[in-house]
Amino acid sequence: MKYINNKLTIDGISLDSLVKRYGTPLYCYSHNELRTNIINFKNNFKGINPLICFSVKSNSNKKILSEIKKFNIGADVVSKGELVKALKSGIKPQKIVFSGVGKTPPELKYAIEKNILLINVESKSELLLINKIAKLKKKVVNVGIRLNPDTDAKTIKKISTGNIENKFGVNEKEFLKLIEFSKLSKNLNVKCLSVHIGSQILDYRPYKKMLGVINKVIKKSNYKFEFIDLGGGMGIQYEKNSKKLNYKIYNNLIKKFLKNYDSKIIFEPGRSIIGSVGSLISKITYIKKTKNKIFVILDCAMNDFLRPALYGAKHEILPTVKNSKKIKKTTEFVGPICETTDTFLKLSKFQSIKEGDNIVILNTGAYGMSLSSNYNVRPMPIEILIKNRKSSVILKRQKLNEIT
């Protein structure tokens, strides 16, 4: 994304021209950026040759999934709906892993019927249920067991998952018990140890600690795992000068870890693949001046993009047409919804803008559209993809009569 003659463009197409064609709010994805991210991700883990399973919850657009599939990538799903979408996008069952603490009996039955690569089990009850279904269907089901390594991911509390205080996975003692139980069952084949310690991780040290715990637990289990699923969570730069995850160190730590084992590594990245690929374009409905602040009221809201309201996440905002005049007062970008948390960003020196201008919220490809809703009976936005310098609709804008 760059300014050409003061006009913001994605892959050579001006954002304002996209607004004219498709309206706002508008999610726009760049295939160029997607390709770059995937190539970088693969390069970052050179020498490991991992199976990459894209985390569908970060972005579940079918066209996006089918584009990702072309790079030989599988899927990590957390519901039957995501599994159905992944399969419809052409992703092979043998490249799909199913995670989540609350998989229901119908969800498990469906996953077992589809012969997916792994069901990553998160409790004893779930393992017993899988065993029961597998017996009824006279099948052997491949499972992973999710270990809670009790490592602080040092990320936002609300997206940390690898603490013993979190609901995810099982502790070491339970993990070892579940392995023993599975050995006695003819219908269960434990193939994988899985972990996922959280999201938006920018420090390699939690990963280091996690690998240490896994190493210790594998030794104790005296069991050969065909796969070690290290989850996702790799953070991206939402703010210009934020820290960057040191992939080189993480890669070396994994290589060192693998010297002792003959296992295939699985990753489940979401944000690091798709986060920077998407932008949300919105039109300014009103500008409201108050004593201390200028409110810029956008036509997109927390129902379209929830991360700021949900996590206090900060996403850069840029004008689609640049000028050199600055506003002196603080500018706060807000949505129209009757919730105080329906706010996106406060900036101290934004450029001069007016009603009817367009702005873009950056890095909204992950947990953007996938977290959107019809709150306030607002139709969900349109999604477009720019590929080979051409834009096309990959999800139509919802019509009011579809939700009323």
Ligand SMILES: *Cc1c(COP(=O)(O)O)cnc(C)c1O
């Ligand atoms: C959410 C999630 C991921 C993806 O996390 P990112 O931070 O988007 O990479 C991977 N695995 C599991 C089990 C998850 O719940």
